[in-house]
Amino acid sequence: MISAARLRCAAHRAGAAAGPLRPVARRYHDIAAAVQPARHEKEPRPSAIDEIMARRARAGRLVAGIAAPSDSDMFKGDTSGMPQAKRWDDHLSAESRSRQPCTLKQAAKHLKKPGLISLGGGLPSSQHFPFASLSMTVPRAPNFSEADTLASGQTVTIGKYDARDAGGVYDLSIALNYGQATGGAQMLRFVTEHTEIVCRPPYADWRCCPTIASTGALEQALRMFCDKDRGDSVLTEEFSFSTALETISPLGIKAFGSPIDDEGLIPEAMDHLLSNWDEKARGARKPHLLYTVPSGQNPTGATQGAARRKALYKVAQKHDLYIIEDEPYYFLQMQPYKGPNQPAVPPPATVDDFVSSLIPSLLSLDVDGRVMRMDSFSKVLVPGSRMGWITASAQIVERYQRHAEVASQGPSGFSQVILHKLLDETWGHEGYLRWLMNLRLEYTKQRDALLAACEEHLPSDLVSWNPPAAGMFMWLEIDTSAHPRAETSSLLEIEEDIFNACVESGVLVARGSWFRTEKDRPLAGLFFRATFASATPENMNVAIKRFGQAVRESFGRT
Amino acid sequence: MISAARLRCAAHRAGAAAGPLRPVARRYHDIAAAVQPARHEKEPRPSAIDEIMARRARAGRLVAGIAAPSDSDMFKGDTSGMPQAKRWDDHLSAESRSRQPCTLKQAAKHLKKPGLISLGGGLPSSQHFPFASLSMTVPRAPNFSEADTLASGQTVTIGKYDARDAGGVYDLSIALNYGQATGGAQMLRFVTEHTEIVCRPPYADWRCCPTIASTGALEQALRMFCDKDRGDSVLTEEFSFSTALETISPLGIKAFGSPIDDEGLIPEAMDHLLSNWDEKARGARKPHLLYTVPSGQNPTGATQGAARRKALYKVAQKHDLYIIEDEPYYFLQMQPYKGPNQPAVPPPATVDDFVSSLIPSLLSLDVDGRVMRMDSFSKVLVPGSRMGWITASAQIVERYQRHAEVASQGPSGFSQVILHKLLDETWGHEGYLRWLMNLRLEYTKQRDALLAACEEHLPSDLVSWNPPAAGMFMWLEIDTSAHPRAETSSLLEIEEDIFNACVESGVLVARGSWFRTEKDRPLAGLFFRATFASATPENMNVAIKRFGQAVRESFGRT
Structure with a gap:
């Protein structure tokens, strides 16, 4: 693990992760340079979503009944x-x-043969499925919060025979029967x-x-x-x-x-x-x-x-x-x-x-x-x-x-038909992408709260980290060169001490050694993994304070 | 495959499959033999369901939150x-x-430690699950038919926080998060x-x-x-x-x-x-x-x-x-x-x-x-x-x-929470067993319709079968000793001819050879598998008529 200049580089990289800025069209300034018919510099590329909706x-x-085979080429x-x-x-x-x-x-x-009666496959009759309909209350894009959903969410319903009787593309009679292993x-x-x-x-x-x-x-x-x-x-x-x-x-x-x-x-x-x-x-x-x-x-x-x-x-x-x-x-x-x-x-x-x-x-x-x-x-x-x-x-x-x-x-037919109802029939591609845009901002807030807690509570000479550009996890590296037992204890032993002290003081983090790919090689450094996925900002603050105390204690700084 | 006396034995066995008759209590006739205090011959054993409900x-x-470990010993x-x-x-x-x-x-x-804050596992926060509730319309036991469900089914709802807020045992916030591999x-x-x-x-x-x-x-x-x-x-x-x-x-x-x-x-x-x-x-x-x-x-x-x-x-x-x-x-x-x-x-x-x-x-x-x-x-x-x-x-x-x-x-959390709502919270053990009792009668009707079609349309000197005592399948054996190509063609070839003739005439059955455990050994007999799970009685009648024709044609009886 190469960790030089971790903090400095990381903010830059997190910036890079957001991708290059789009080039600004500058040619309007040149309009007098040569008299030519008006044009757009480049054809506005139609949105990929519009293309797909036109293709649909x-x-x-889409007609796809019980266990109908299909592949991506039908949709690409x-x-x-x-x-x-x-x-x-x-x-x-x-x-x-x-x-x-x-x-x-x-x-x-x-089965494609017209008029054929199948006594072939052991598919149960949908008539005996005990679900007449499923309904769910979900957010109305782009108001995705729990509070918004309670206040103004929408209730959508999946019937048993929507495809047969209501012009739908999917229903319980299809999703809850056997299907292809491709879903x-x-x-x-x-x-x-x-x-x-x-x-x-x-x-x-x-x-x-x-x-x-x-x-x-x-x-x-x-x-x-x-x-x-x-x-x-x-x-x-x-x-x-x-x-x-x-x-x-x-x-x-x-x-x-x-x-x-x-x-x-x-x-x-x-x-x-x-x-x-x-x-x-x-x-x-x-x-x-x-x-x-x-x-x-x-x-x-x-x-x-x-x-x-x-x-x-x-x-x-x-x-x-x-x-x-x-x-x-x-x-x-x-x-x-x-x-x-x-x-x-x-x-x-x-x-x-x-x-x-x-x-x-x-x-x-x-x-x-x-x-x-x-x-x-x-x-x-x-x-x-x-x-x-x-x-x-x-x-x-x-x-x-x-x-x-x-x-x-x-996958489960319940999962398939419920996600299809939400993603395809209710939100559509644009709505789902907006959901993802919103979710990443929620995670950004969570990450920033964890970073603020680290900056507030961790001894910067002992603990370093990168602001993560994606995901749920932050990797905290501990510099053991100043540890009182640096010469006498293994990294694993120090890791265990700090981990136990963490649990004792009321915070659970994951030990770096749990993630070593080659368990038979010496540990490359002392790390802990912390997630910002689920705790509240307040709890993350308390938790990181406890983690910092555990680290300090291990270094004899009580 | 030993097939002597197939038809004769089968009805007997199907009877046996329903289990031994319960012994009739005879001792009342002996009541005068010796004067003793009145008693029941055996203590009426409480129903297993009653026992379980008392145990519950x-x-x-049951308090079992997100990814809570558990095992059967908690419930036995x-x-x-x-x-x-x-x-x-x-x-x-x-x-x-x-x-x-x-x-x-x-x-x-x-996590059992009181007050512990976890930055350990990468579980997403249920707050970001886009499902506020799921409802479903299901039969009211014991009126299980589709028509009854439409007329008098019940709609039951699973909330996101039923366990936290409404004294429930299960909800979407638990079921839709990560769980144990045991479900x-x-x-x-x-x-x-x-x-x-x-x-x-x-x-x-x-x-x-x-x-x-x-x-x-x-x-x-x-x-x-x-x-x-x-x-x-x-x-x-x-x-x-x-x-x-x-x-x-x-x-x-x-x-x-x-x-x-x-x-x-x-x-x-x-x-x-x-x-x-x-x-x-x-x-x-x-x-x-x-x-x-x-x-x-x-x-x-x-x-x-x-x-x-x-x-x-x-x-x-x-x-x-x-x-x-x-x-x-x-x-x-x-x-x-x-x-x-x-x-x-x-x-x-x-x-x-x-x-x-x-x-x-x-x-x-x-x-x-x-x-x-x-x-x-x-x-x-x-x-x-x-x-x-x-x-x-x-x-x-x-x-x-x-x-x-x-x-x-x-399994899928959607599947788990939906089946739990139906089986445990709505029907209970008794209702679910009544559902099974009803379903087996539906299958009995289907089987009997297929048997009637076979008895009506199949040449009894060529085709034999057992009335199945369980399941979805009937196994039709064809006696090839009188087949015009019995000496010159393999069983596989005759099977293929009949199968193709079946498809041609509009019925799909499964070939016996598909199910041979040892593909390198000679076929032990000529069989076709027919299911009575999904076709209507009318369609089964037509299908078996076509099957019989295909068999007759193969034997040269056009």
């Missing part, structure tokens, strides 16, 4: 002229390569369009596939790409999401940490690590898979800037790494932090400005189709939906589906 | 005096044995009590654990028990659920078929197979795992009677097989079939009679704790809930949870 209008009403814009994704046959595990299509789902192709066409359309608006993958055959959220998607992806019989391993940040590490390890797969700085993975260090890979010393062949959280990384809170992502993608190309990009916090890219008591930076005013302000996803740079981006509704709507989606090349999504058919069978 | 009243309101009745389950260490895979508890979930133990305590309580009412496992340390329904649960269980590096294999019915077979195969595990008759697995044949296992010839070590669907097996529709289950359990004990009991159709045990135009047999009048009428689950015989029973709401409520539960010993449930923590993370 041309396509007509024109990709002609774009390259096809590379093939990943050599990267896939024996398990994944051996998967065959589900026999019974294949038989469903005959229903309805939410697939929404997430495909949303991905097009936000990421615009630069190759032709990209596809989305709904998932049971990213923990489950990661487990599937690891089994698709990793084969312990081949000595496979996974590369990730040197401090990485502990649950991801705990997903990897029981598969008989090793995870290796690549060095990080305030922007996360360091491309040069990753290149060096891979270029000098010693299979024998490492006990695993050179990694062919990278797992990374580019925005608001868990636990360090680091966000890879746009240039950093480009450089990392190049290193991945050089070493033929397939990338699993885990982006739960992508839309929690916050306003830049300018220091205490500084005026707030004005947030993007329009949805288009918001989308332009986001650091491009690795998926947006992915000319090879070497990225599986994992999105999740957990951090931006509700974790309990247990729903998200992946975006990857058609080959990879097809393998993913084959696996899901004999595992999760896709 | 004693325990007080007294198990003192019962044996403990055996340990299954040698049966578990290396993958399963290596799983460690989730670090971050372990840290949550500190929330609320549904765990319901399924634990339901399992106690229905199955009463005869050992002390049984536990339930909610799942993402049985396809996902089976995949997890297979990875828990099977290790390709050990040459593991799975034993199952010789015709088995194709999706289960497709789940097993990519794991590098072989599945072997054990002979079946009209009651499914034949204990003596299974014993013979295992006693004479030739590891070399089979290319796999002797199976230590049995996967079986005891009630309304998919695809054969066979139901193991009570004596059959006892005998199978004994064989499992003899060969130390662990049993995965997949029971999606358990509650679809139907009324006995007495032949065409016979008066219907009166169904059980009370909930207690219904529960007594059910064939005991293997779990109910399980003195060793060697059974993992998989239940699912898919066939009895809605498949789209993607929710079910397992019941097994504490050791096995603990390993299952460790896996779920880094895979599905448990």
Whole structure:
């Protein structure tokens, strides 16, 4: 962990994270220079949302009944002229390569025959579903607060036969029956369009596939790409999401940490690590898979800037790494932090400005189709939906589906139909993006409250941190050089002492050592992770005061 | 497939499936024999439901907030005096044995400390969940039909803070946040009590654990028990659920078929197979795992009677097989079939009679704790809930949870809170059992309509079948001895011809060969699977007529 000039750089970087300013049109000043017909300098590009709504209008009403197969190509814009994704046959595990299509789902192709009566599949009759309708009270965009919802929220209803009887596209009779392991066409359309608006993958055959959220998607992806019989391993940040590490390890797969700085993975260090890979010393062949959280990384809170992502993608190309990009916090890219008591930076005013302000996803740079981006509704709507989606090349999504058919069978129908009602039928793409714009400002406020508490209560000679540009987490580094037991105790022991003192004094933080990718290597520094996601500003202030006391006590400053 | 006397035995067995008649109290005739104080012959056993409600009243309101850990022992009745389950260490895979508890979930133990402020876990604040309430219109027990629900259904509402503000036990703020991989305590309580009412496992340390329904649960269980590096294999019915077979195969595990008759697995044949296992010839070590669907097996529709289950359990004990009991159709045990135009047999009048009428689950015989029973709401409520539960010993449930923590993370919160509202808070145990009693009668009607169509339209010298005692499927056997190409074509070729003729004439049935456990062995007979789950009686009649025509044509009887 390189931590020089952490505080100074970080505010700058948080600014950069908000994206380049749009160029101001200057040519009006030149109007007299040469007499030409009036024109606009560039055609105003129609909003991506308008494009999509026009495309929907041309396509007509989506008709997708019980367990109807579908794929993203039904909903994507024109990709002609774009390259096809590379093939990943050599990267896939024996398990994944051996998967065959589900026999019974294949038989469903005959259902297209007019007049056919099916005694084939064991689908229960929707007639016996004990739900006549579901209603929900939700915010009216853009008034998203709890108070606004109570005062002026809207109640929307999902009927059992809305598609059959009321011209709808989705209903309980469809969503609550069996479906494809890809989820229903309805939410697939929404997430495909949303991905097009936000990421615009630069190759032709990209596809989305709904998932049971990213923990489950990661487990599937690891089994698709990793084969312990081949000595496979996974590369990730040197401090990485502990649950991801705990997903990897029981598969008989090793995870290796690549060095990080305030922007996360360091491309040069990753290149060096891979270029000098010693299979024998490492006990695993050179990694062919990278797992990374580019925005608001868990636990360090680091966000890879746009240039950093480009450089990392190049290193991945050089070493033929397939990338699993885990982006739960992508839309929690916050306003830049300018220091205490500084005026707030004005947030993007329009949805288009918001989308332009986001650091491009690795998926947006992915000319090879070497990225599986994992999105999740957990951090931006509700974790309990247990729903998200992946975006990857058609080959990879097809393998993913084959696996899901004999595992999760896709997300809950309740989750799908409820999110569809909210996101697609009630808010629409613009409303949902406005929800995200609002949410990131809420998180900005929370982060700023935690930063203010840190600046107020933590001894600046002992504790340093970066203002996170995205996510939910802040990474607090403790300089142990002045610790009275620096020579006699291990970092782990000091960490444990401070952690216990924290709990004793009434604050729970996460220990840095919990997130070490390689547990058998010495701890690279003394860190604690604090989240600003859920406590109130007042409680964060009290909590950080307690944390500061625990640190001081450990250093003998009582 | 042993098929002697199929039709004759089947009606008898379907009768047996409804359970033994209760003994009539005869002692009143003896009242004058000796003068003794008046008494009841046996204490009227209080209803299991009453017991549970009394237990709940004693325990007080269930308090289980966001991600609160819980286990079945909080909700079970007294198990003192019962044996403990055996340990299954040698049966578990290396993958399963290596799983460690989730670090971050372990840290949550500190949250119990009064006054502690958590900056530890990355749980979003429920304040930012865009759902103020969910309402649903559902049947009022026991008037379960769609028409009744429209006319007199009830609308029930789940608020965001019902537990905090309205004395409730569950609400959106809890259900839609992160939870334990076991699901929330609320549904765990319901399924634990339901399992106690229905199955009463005869050992002390049984536990339930909610799942993402049985396809996902089976995949997890297979990875828990099977290790390709050990040459593991799975034993199952010789015709088995194709999706289960497709789940097993990519794991590098072989599945072997054990002979079946009209009651499914034949204990003596299974014993013979295992006693004479030739590891070399089979290319796999002797199976230590049995996967079986005891009630309304998919695809054969066979139901193991009570004596059959006892005998199978004994064989499992003899060969130390662990049993995965997949029971999606358990509650679809139907009324006995007495032949065409016979008066219907009166169904059980009370909930207690219904529960007594059910064939005991293997779990109910399980003195060793060697059974993992998989239940699912898919066939009895809605498949789209993607929710079910397992019941097994504490050791096995603990390993299952460790896996779920880094895979599905448990069922959807929407599914959990909606099913809880319906099953626990609206219907209660009695109402839910009445729903099941009603549903099995609906399936009985459907089955009888399919049987009537078969009796009307199928050539009885060519096609034979059993009236299924449970489930959704009927297994039609075709006697090919009189087929004009019996000598020149394979069974597979004749099967394909008939299947294509069926599709051509407008009926879809499933081919028997799709369900063969061992694809490399010759087909044991010519079968088709038909379901009576979803088509109307009129459509089933037309469909079976078409099927009969296709069969006749294949035999040259045009």
